[in-house]
Amino acid sequence: MRLYDTARGEIVPFEPGPVATLYSCGITPYDAAHLGHTAVYLAFDLLHRRLLDLGHEVRLVRNVTDVDDDILRKARELDVFYLDLAAEEMARFDATMDTLGLLPVYREPRATSAIPDVLTLVGALLDRGHAYRSHGAVYFHATSFPQFGQLSHLSRAAMLELAAERGGHPEDPAKRDPLDFVLWQPSAPGEPSWESRWGPGRPGWHIECSALAMRELGQTIDLHGGGSDLVFPHHECEIAQAEAVTGRTFSRHWLHVGMVRLDGVKMSKSLGNLVFADDLLKQCEPAVVRTALLSHHYRQDWDWVPGDVEVAADRVARWRRHPGDDGVVADAVRARLDDDLDAPGALVVLDEAAGSGAGVGSGAALLGISL
Numbered sequence: 001m002r003l004y005d006t007a008r009g010e011i012v013p014f015e016p017g018p019v020a021t022l023y024s025c026g027i028t029p030y031d032a033a034h035l036g037h038t039a040v041y042l043a044f045d046l047l048h049r050r051l052l053d054l055g056h057e058v059r060l061v062r063n064v065t066d067v068d069d070d071i072l073r074k075a076r077e078l079d080v081f082y083l084d085l086a087a088e089e090m091a092r093f094d095a096t097m098d099t100l101g102l103l104p105v106y107r108e109p110r111a112t113s114a115i116p117d118v119l120t121l122v123g124a125l126l127d128r129g130h131a132y133r134s135h136g137a138v139y140f141h142a143t144s145f146p147q148f149g150q151l152s153h154l155s156r157a158a159m160l161e162l163a164a165e166r167g168g169h170p171e172d173p174a175k176r177d178p179l180d181f182v183l184w185q186p187s188a189p190g191e192p193s194w195e196s197r198w199g200p201g202r203p204g205w206h207i208e209c210s211a212l213a214m215r216e217l218g219q220t221i222d223l224h225g226g227g228s229d230l231v232f233p234h235h236e237c238e239i240a241q242a243e244a245v246t247g248r249t250f251s252r253h254w255l256h257v258g259m260v261r262l263d264g265v266k267m268s269k270s271l272g273n274l275v276f277a278d279d280l281l282k283q284c285e286p287a288v289v290r291t292a293l294l295s296h297h298y299r300q301d302w303d304w305v306p307g308d309v310e311v312a313a314d315r316v317a318r319w320r321r322h323p324g325d326d327g328v329v330a331d332a333v334r335a336r337l338d339d340d341l342d343a344p345g346a347l348v349v350l351d352e353a354a355g356s357g358a359g360v361g362s363g364a365a366l367l368g369i370s371l
Protein backbone atom coordinates (compact mmCIF):
# COMPACT_ATOMS: atom_id res chain seq x y z
CA MET A 1 0.00 0.00 0.00
CA ARG A 2 0.99 3.63 -0.40
CA LEU A 3 0.57 6.34 2.22
CA TYR A 4 1.46 10.01 2.52
CA ASP A 5 4.45 10.49 4.82
CA THR A 6 4.67 13.87 6.55
CA ALA A 7 8.47 13.77 6.87
CA ARG A 8 9.07 13.09 3.16
CA GLY A 9 6.12 15.22 2.04
CA GLU A 10 4.88 12.68 -0.49
CA ILE A 11 2.95 9.47 -0.97
CA VAL A 12 5.37 6.58 -0.59
CA PRO A 13 5.11 2.79 -0.28
CA PHE A 14 4.23 1.63 3.24
CA GLU A 15 5.55 -1.90 3.58
CA PRO A 16 6.00 -3.06 7.17
CA GLY A 17 7.23 -6.54 7.98
CA PRO A 18 5.03 -9.39 9.22
CA VAL A 19 4.53 -7.51 12.52
CA ALA A 20 3.47 -3.91 11.87
CA THR A 21 4.25 -1.55 14.75
CA LEU A 22 2.10 1.58 14.93
CA TYR A 23 1.76 4.29 17.55
CA SER A 24 -0.96 6.90 17.68
CA CYS A 25 -0.98 9.70 20.23
CA GLY A 26 -4.01 9.17 22.42
CA ILE A 27 -6.27 11.26 24.59
CA THR A 28 -5.89 13.21 27.78
CA PRO A 29 -8.85 11.69 29.64
CA TYR A 30 -10.56 14.72 31.14
CA ASP A 31 -13.56 15.17 28.82
CA ALA A 32 -15.55 13.23 26.23
CA ALA A 33 -14.11 12.48 22.76
CA HIS A 34 -15.16 14.97 20.09
CA LEU A 35 -15.27 14.38 16.36
CA GLY A 36 -11.71 15.66 15.90
CA HIS A 37 -10.38 12.85 18.12
CA THR A 38 -12.74 10.34 16.60
CA ALA A 39 -11.55 11.11 13.06
CA VAL A 40 -7.94 10.43 14.11
CA TYR A 41 -8.65 7.06 15.72
CA LEU A 42 -10.95 6.06 12.87
CA ALA A 43 -8.16 6.69 10.35
CA PHE A 44 -5.84 4.48 12.39
CA ASP A 45 -8.59 1.84 12.63
CA LEU A 46 -8.90 1.84 8.85
CA LEU A 47 -5.16 1.29 8.50
CA HIS A 48 -5.28 -1.39 11.22
CA ARG A 49 -8.03 -3.28 9.37
CA ARG A 50 -6.30 -3.11 5.99
CA LEU A 51 -2.99 -4.32 7.46
CA LEU A 52 -4.79 -7.28 9.08
CA ASP A 53 -6.46 -7.96 5.73
CA LEU A 54 -2.98 -7.98 4.13
CA GLY A 55 -1.91 -10.65 6.64
CA HIS A 56 0.12 -8.56 9.10
CA GLU A 57 0.09 -8.91 12.82
CA VAL A 58 -0.71 -5.36 13.95
CA ARG A 59 0.61 -3.85 17.15
CA LEU A 60 -1.15 -0.50 17.45
CA VAL A 61 -0.33 1.36 20.64
CA ARG A 62 -2.41 4.36 21.74
CA ASN A 63 -1.18 6.09 24.88
CA VAL A 64 -3.28 7.79 27.53
CA THR A 65 -1.94 11.06 28.94
CA ASP A 66 -3.25 10.70 32.48
CA VAL A 67 -1.05 13.43 33.94
CA ASP A 68 -0.69 16.87 32.34
CA ASP A 69 -1.80 20.48 32.88
CA ASP A 70 -5.31 19.89 31.43
CA ILE A 71 -6.29 16.88 33.51
CA LEU A 72 -4.83 18.37 36.70
CA ARG A 73 -6.76 21.61 36.14
CA LYS A 74 -10.04 19.79 35.48
CA ALA A 75 -9.57 17.51 38.52
CA ARG A 76 -9.03 20.61 40.67
CA GLU A 77 -12.19 22.22 39.26
CA LEU A 78 -14.23 19.08 39.98
CA ASP A 79 -12.46 18.50 43.29
CA VAL A 80 -11.68 14.86 42.44
CA PHE A 81 -8.45 12.87 42.39
CA TYR A 82 -6.93 13.18 38.91
CA LEU A 83 -6.57 9.41 38.43
CA ASP A 84 -10.23 8.86 39.30
CA LEU A 85 -11.17 11.40 36.65
CA ALA A 86 -8.81 9.64 34.21
CA ALA A 87 -10.31 6.21 34.96
CA GLU A 88 -13.85 7.47 34.42
CA GLU A 89 -13.03 9.26 31.16
CA MET A 90 -10.94 6.35 29.84
CA ALA A 91 -13.85 3.97 30.39
CA ARG A 92 -16.15 6.39 28.56
CA PHE A 93 -13.68 6.78 25.69
CA ASP A 94 -13.16 3.03 25.30
CA ALA A 95 -16.93 2.44 25.29
CA THR A 96 -17.41 5.10 22.59
CA MET A 97 -14.66 3.69 20.38
CA ASP A 98 -16.07 0.19 20.88
CA THR A 99 -19.58 1.32 19.90
CA LEU A 100 -18.13 2.94 16.80
CA GLY A 101 -16.65 -0.44 15.87
CA LEU A 102 -12.96 0.37 16.35
CA LEU A 103 -10.84 -2.74 16.76
CA PRO A 104 -9.19 -3.02 20.17
CA VAL A 105 -5.65 -1.66 20.14
CA TYR A 106 -2.64 -3.76 21.14
CA ARG A 107 -1.93 -1.69 24.24
CA GLU A 108 -3.16 1.54 25.83
CA PRO A 109 -0.33 2.45 28.20
CA ARG A 110 -0.73 5.36 30.60
CA ALA A 111 1.74 8.19 31.05
CA THR A 112 1.86 7.51 34.79
CA SER A 113 3.12 3.98 33.99
CA ALA A 114 6.06 5.48 32.09
CA ILE A 115 7.80 7.36 34.91
CA PRO A 116 10.74 4.89 35.21
CA ASP A 117 11.13 4.87 31.39
CA VAL A 118 10.98 8.68 31.31
CA LEU A 119 13.62 8.96 34.03
CA THR A 120 15.94 6.60 32.13
CA LEU A 121 15.48 8.56 28.91
CA VAL A 122 16.02 11.96 30.57
CA GLY A 123 19.16 10.60 32.24
CA ALA A 124 20.49 9.34 28.91
CA LEU A 125 19.80 12.73 27.27
CA LEU A 126 21.70 14.51 30.05
CA ASP A 127 24.61 12.04 29.78
CA ARG A 128 24.87 12.66 26.03
CA GLY A 129 24.81 16.43 26.38
CA HIS A 130 21.40 16.92 24.72
CA ALA A 131 19.75 18.15 27.90
CA TYR A 132 20.55 20.52 30.77
CA ARG A 133 19.23 21.33 34.21
CA SER A 134 17.85 24.77 34.98
CA HIS A 135 15.62 26.14 37.77
CA GLY A 136 14.65 22.66 39.04
CA ALA A 137 13.66 21.45 35.56
CA VAL A 138 15.44 19.53 32.80
CA TYR A 139 15.29 20.88 29.25
CA PHE A 140 16.14 19.38 25.88
CA HIS A 141 18.57 21.63 24.04
CA ALA A 142 17.04 21.81 20.57
CA THR A 143 20.12 23.08 18.76
CA SER A 144 22.10 20.06 20.03
CA PHE A 145 20.06 17.96 17.59
CA PRO A 146 20.79 19.32 14.11
CA GLN A 147 17.90 17.39 12.52
CA PHE A 148 15.37 19.31 14.64
CA GLY A 149 12.73 20.39 12.13
CA GLN A 150 13.11 17.37 9.84
CA LEU A 151 9.45 16.41 10.26
CA SER A 152 7.66 19.74 10.13
CA HIS A 153 10.04 21.50 7.69
CA LEU A 154 9.28 24.78 9.46
CA SER A 155 11.51 27.83 9.71
CA ARG A 156 12.79 28.77 13.15
CA ALA A 157 10.37 31.73 13.21
CA ALA A 158 7.41 29.48 12.37
CA MET A 159 8.47 26.96 15.02
CA LEU A 160 8.66 29.69 17.65
CA GLU A 161 5.21 30.96 16.72
CA LEU A 162 3.66 27.49 16.98
CA ALA A 163 5.51 26.70 20.20
CA ALA A 164 4.03 29.85 21.75
CA GLU A 165 0.53 28.93 20.51
CA ARG A 166 0.68 25.30 21.62
CA GLY A 167 2.01 25.49 25.15
CA GLY A 168 5.75 25.33 24.40
CA HIS A 169 6.48 28.46 26.51
CA PRO A 170 9.34 29.86 24.38
CA GLU A 171 9.43 32.87 26.74
CA ASP A 172 10.45 30.68 29.75
CA PRO A 173 13.56 32.49 31.12
CA ALA A 174 15.05 29.21 32.40
CA LYS A 175 15.69 28.09 28.78
CA ARG A 176 19.01 28.60 27.02
CA ASP A 177 17.18 28.83 23.71
CA PRO A 178 13.46 29.59 23.23
CA LEU A 179 13.05 26.41 21.14
CA ASP A 180 14.25 24.20 24.01
CA PHE A 181 11.50 22.16 25.61
CA VAL A 182 10.92 20.70 29.03
CA LEU A 183 11.66 17.03 29.77
CA TRP A 184 11.11 17.07 33.53
CA GLN A 185 9.50 19.84 35.56
CA PRO A 186 8.93 20.55 39.24
CA SER A 187 5.31 19.96 40.25
CA ALA A 188 3.26 22.87 41.56
CA PRO A 189 1.94 22.55 45.14
CA GLY A 190 -0.83 19.95 45.26
CA GLU A 191 0.18 18.36 41.94
CA PRO A 192 1.36 14.74 41.72
CA SER A 193 5.11 14.42 41.99
CA TRP A 194 7.69 11.68 41.54
CA GLU A 195 11.21 11.48 42.91
CA SER A 196 14.08 11.90 40.48
CA ARG A 197 17.81 12.59 40.54
CA TRP A 198 16.96 16.16 39.50
CA GLY A 199 14.43 16.77 42.21
CA PRO A 200 10.77 15.86 42.62
CA GLY A 201 8.53 16.62 39.66
CA ARG A 202 6.61 15.26 36.70
CA PRO A 203 7.31 14.64 33.00
CA GLY A 204 7.14 17.32 30.31
CA TRP A 205 4.53 17.03 27.57
CA HIS A 206 6.47 15.15 24.87
CA ILE A 207 8.68 12.67 26.70
CA GLU A 208 5.98 10.12 27.61
CA CYS A 209 5.35 9.27 23.95
CA SER A 210 9.03 8.68 23.09
CA ALA A 211 9.36 6.54 26.23
CA LEU A 212 6.15 4.58 25.71
CA ALA A 213 6.62 3.99 21.97
CA MET A 214 10.11 2.57 22.53
CA ARG A 215 9.04 0.56 25.60
CA GLU A 216 6.06 -1.04 23.86
CA LEU A 217 7.30 -1.34 20.27
CA GLY A 218 11.09 -0.99 20.12
CA GLN A 219 13.55 1.74 19.14
CA THR A 220 12.35 1.96 15.54
CA ILE A 221 8.66 1.70 14.74
CA ASP A 222 6.90 1.41 11.39
CA LEU A 223 4.47 4.30 11.70
CA HIS A 224 3.66 7.05 14.16
CA GLY A 225 1.00 9.70 13.96
CA GLY A 226 -1.98 11.57 15.29
CA GLY A 227 -3.78 14.79 14.55
CA SER A 228 -2.00 17.26 12.26
CA ASP A 229 -1.77 19.75 15.15
CA LEU A 230 0.77 17.38 16.74
CA VAL A 231 3.36 17.65 13.94
CA PHE A 232 4.94 20.58 15.76
CA PRO A 233 5.98 20.70 18.46
CA HIS A 234 4.89 17.31 19.81
CA HIS A 235 6.14 14.90 17.16
CA GLU A 236 9.21 16.95 16.27
CA CYS A 237 10.20 16.82 19.95
CA GLU A 238 9.46 13.10 20.20
CA ILE A 239 11.88 12.42 17.32
CA ALA A 240 14.61 14.53 18.93
CA GLN A 241 14.24 12.86 22.34
CA ALA A 242 14.36 9.35 20.92
CA GLU A 243 16.93 9.70 18.13
CA ALA A 244 19.38 11.74 20.22
CA VAL A 245 19.64 8.70 22.51
CA THR A 246 19.35 5.73 20.14
CA GLY A 247 21.02 7.18 17.03
CA ARG A 248 18.36 5.29 15.05
CA THR A 249 15.30 6.33 13.08
CA PHE A 250 12.47 6.62 15.60
CA SER A 251 9.61 6.12 13.13
CA ARG A 252 9.92 5.12 9.48
CA HIS A 253 6.66 6.79 8.53
CA TRP A 254 4.57 9.69 9.88
CA LEU A 255 0.81 9.86 9.35
CA HIS A 256 -1.23 12.93 10.28
CA VAL A 257 -4.98 13.37 10.24
CA GLY A 258 -6.64 16.66 9.30
CA MET A 259 -8.67 18.79 11.69
CA VAL A 260 -12.46 18.74 11.95
CA ARG A 261 -14.02 22.20 11.98
CA LEU A 262 -17.39 23.57 12.94
CA ASP A 263 -18.49 26.60 10.91
CA GLY A 264 -14.94 26.96 9.60
CA VAL A 265 -13.26 26.88 13.03
CA LYS A 266 -11.21 23.93 14.28
CA MET A 267 -13.06 21.98 17.00
CA SER A 268 -11.21 22.41 20.23
CA LYS A 269 -11.87 22.19 23.92
CA SER A 270 -10.53 25.67 24.51
CA LEU A 271 -13.10 27.15 22.10
CA GLY A 272 -15.92 24.86 23.23
CA ASN A 273 -17.19 24.36 19.65
CA LEU A 274 -17.42 20.61 19.99
CA VAL A 275 -19.59 17.84 18.60
CA PHE A 276 -19.23 14.71 20.71
CA ALA A 277 -19.13 11.24 19.21
CA ASP A 278 -21.34 9.98 22.08
CA ASP A 279 -24.11 12.42 21.22
CA LEU A 280 -24.06 11.41 17.55
CA LEU A 281 -24.13 7.73 18.47
CA LYS A 282 -27.30 8.38 20.49
CA GLN A 283 -28.96 9.81 17.39
CA CYS A 284 -27.80 7.35 14.76
CA GLU A 285 -26.34 3.90 14.46
CA PRO A 286 -22.57 3.33 14.31
CA ALA A 287 -22.54 2.37 10.60
CA VAL A 288 -24.02 5.78 9.75
CA VAL A 289 -21.58 7.74 11.94
CA ARG A 290 -18.66 5.79 10.48
CA THR A 291 -19.86 6.45 6.94
CA ALA A 292 -20.32 10.16 7.64
CA LEU A 293 -16.78 10.47 9.00
CA LEU A 294 -15.18 8.30 6.31
CA SER A 295 -16.71 10.42 3.56
CA HIS A 296 -13.85 12.90 4.18
CA HIS A 297 -10.27 11.99 3.31
CA TYR A 298 -8.20 11.58 6.47
CA ARG A 299 -5.58 14.11 5.39
CA GLN A 300 -8.03 16.96 4.72
CA ASP A 301 -9.33 19.50 7.18
CA TRP A 302 -13.11 19.49 6.84
CA ASP A 303 -16.26 21.05 8.21
CA TRP A 304 -18.75 19.00 10.17
CA VAL A 305 -22.27 19.64 8.85
CA PRO A 306 -25.21 18.04 10.71
CA GLY A 307 -26.79 17.05 7.37
CA ASP A 308 -23.85 14.68 6.80
CA VAL A 309 -25.55 12.00 8.89
CA GLU A 310 -28.68 12.07 6.73
CA VAL A 311 -26.63 11.64 3.56
CA ALA A 312 -24.72 8.79 5.24
CA ALA A 313 -27.97 7.14 6.43
CA ASP A 314 -29.28 7.14 2.83
CA ARG A 315 -26.08 5.54 1.57
CA VAL A 316 -26.11 2.83 4.24
CA ALA A 317 -29.78 2.09 3.48
CA ARG A 318 -28.96 1.67 -0.24
CA TRP A 319 -26.00 -0.63 0.51
CA ARG A 320 -28.22 -2.73 2.79
CA ARG A 321 -30.35 -3.68 -0.18
CA HIS A 322 -27.27 -5.43 -1.64
CA PRO A 323 -25.58 -7.08 1.34
CA GLY A 324 -24.05 -10.05 -0.55
CA ASP A 325 -20.31 -10.59 -0.90
CA ASP A 326 -18.71 -9.71 -4.20
CA GLY A 327 -14.95 -10.25 -4.42
CA VAL A 328 -14.55 -7.74 -7.25
CA VAL A 329 -16.17 -5.02 -5.14
CA ALA A 330 -14.00 -5.92 -2.15
CA ASP A 331 -10.86 -5.74 -4.31
CA ALA A 332 -11.91 -2.33 -5.63
CA VAL A 333 -12.29 -1.14 -2.02
CA ARG A 334 -8.82 -2.54 -1.22
CA ALA A 335 -7.36 -0.65 -4.18
CA ARG A 336 -8.85 2.62 -2.87
CA LEU A 337 -7.49 1.99 0.65
CA ASP A 338 -4.04 1.17 -0.71
CA ASP A 339 -4.00 4.57 -2.40
CA ASP A 340 -3.35 6.68 0.73
CA LEU A 341 -6.40 5.35 2.60
CA ASP A 342 -8.89 6.82 0.14
CA ALA A 343 -12.01 6.07 2.20
CA PRO A 344 -14.23 8.55 0.29
CA GLY A 345 -13.25 6.74 -2.92
CA ALA A 346 -14.01 3.38 -1.30
CA LEU A 347 -17.49 4.61 -0.33
CA VAL A 348 -18.09 5.62 -3.96
CA VAL A 349 -17.09 2.07 -4.97
CA LEU A 350 -19.87 0.79 -2.68
CA ASP A 351 -22.37 3.30 -4.11
CA GLU A 352 -21.60 2.25 -7.68
CA ALA A 353 -21.62 -1.46 -6.86
CA ALA A 354 -24.97 -1.18 -5.09
CA GLY A 355 -26.27 0.84 -8.05
CA SER A 356 -25.38 -1.99 -10.40
CA GLY A 357 -26.81 -4.63 -8.06
CA ALA A 358 -23.49 -6.12 -6.89
CA GLY A 359 -23.10 -7.28 -3.27
CA VAL A 360 -21.26 -4.77 -1.11
CA GLY A 361 -21.08 -6.64 2.23
CA SER A 362 -17.43 -7.67 2.19
CA GLY A 363 -16.34 -4.31 0.74
CA ALA A 364 -18.18 -2.47 3.52
CA ALA A 365 -16.66 -4.82 6.13
CA LEU A 366 -13.15 -3.72 5.06
CA LEU A 367 -14.20 -0.22 6.15
CA GLY A 368 -15.60 -1.53 9.42
CA ILE A 369 -19.16 -0.79 8.26
CA SER A 370 -21.48 -3.65 9.17
CA LEU A 371 -24.55 -3.95 6.97
Ligand SMILES: [Zn+2]
Nearest residue numbers: 025026209234
Ligand atom coordinates in the same frame (compact mmCIF):
# COMPACT_ATOMS: atom_id res chain seq x y z
ZN1 LIG B 1 2.28 11.71 21.66
